[in-house]
Amino acid sequence: MKVKDVVIVGLMSAALTAGKLALSFMPNVEIVTLFLMLFAVTLGLKRALLASIVFVTTEILLYGFSTWVLVYYALWPCLVVVTTLLSRMIKSEFGYAALAGIFGFSFGFFSAVFESFFYGPAYGIAYWLRGITFDVVHGASNFIIVLMLFSPLHNMLKAQAARFILN
């Protein structure tokens, strides 16, 4: 791995953490999904995957270790991989917005599945049902954020990447 990549992954991770903290006052409204999708499409799978792992590790340093850490280590890199795989098929920002919306809406469900491994199915079901309204907010806000911001940020990031990173 080149020094340039180490620096870029560090900057990507910092952007993810800063973006998460900046919107932390609004429950389940976040721009981590948008950033990771942009990174995956613009800067490549490897860099985006590493940034997602560094981001989750930083979350542990900020909030401590718990079962959600495993969910994060699974779901955020999974978003990067799925975005990369689907990017060849997605032709407009509507496709990315739909993917972000589905990801946000199902986040609570997958978290509940992980939680049920530790605390049993009853806890998992309760966790999921209790959080459905948050999942709806997460899915809807993801859809809107990605629909509105993906294209302009993608164009900007692509131009900067061509100038400073990918040459």
Added chain:
Amino acid sequence: MKKKILAVIAVLLVAAAIIAVYKFFIIPKATADEKTVNIHIVIEHQDIDKQFTYTTKFEYLGELIKEKKDELGADFGEFTGLGAYVKAMMDYTADESKEFFSIKINDVDAEYGIDQIPLKDGEIYSFVLTTWN
């Protein structure tokens, strides 16, 4: 841009509809009628197996046990985003590293926290000290 605005409006409407269905049809409903309910507490390794019967107009289990917390020796914690949970009963505080108070309604595992469980006449709400899987 017009297509995007229409999509945003559509998503907001769908989200509002899902939240409305959840609030009005999925969350268990409570009534303010008078009802007689039982609170059953089991802490096996302390030889505690007690049942309390209350007649109340409270709507939710959480309201009742918070009101009766001195008699029940209850204490509560808060799960961020999930609401209140019971961390002590009969003055015994669960060691959160290995145990918790499992809530059962008529011997069936509850699917909601204490603040979402509606009180119904004749039901038995059990708090059973349980070790994590």
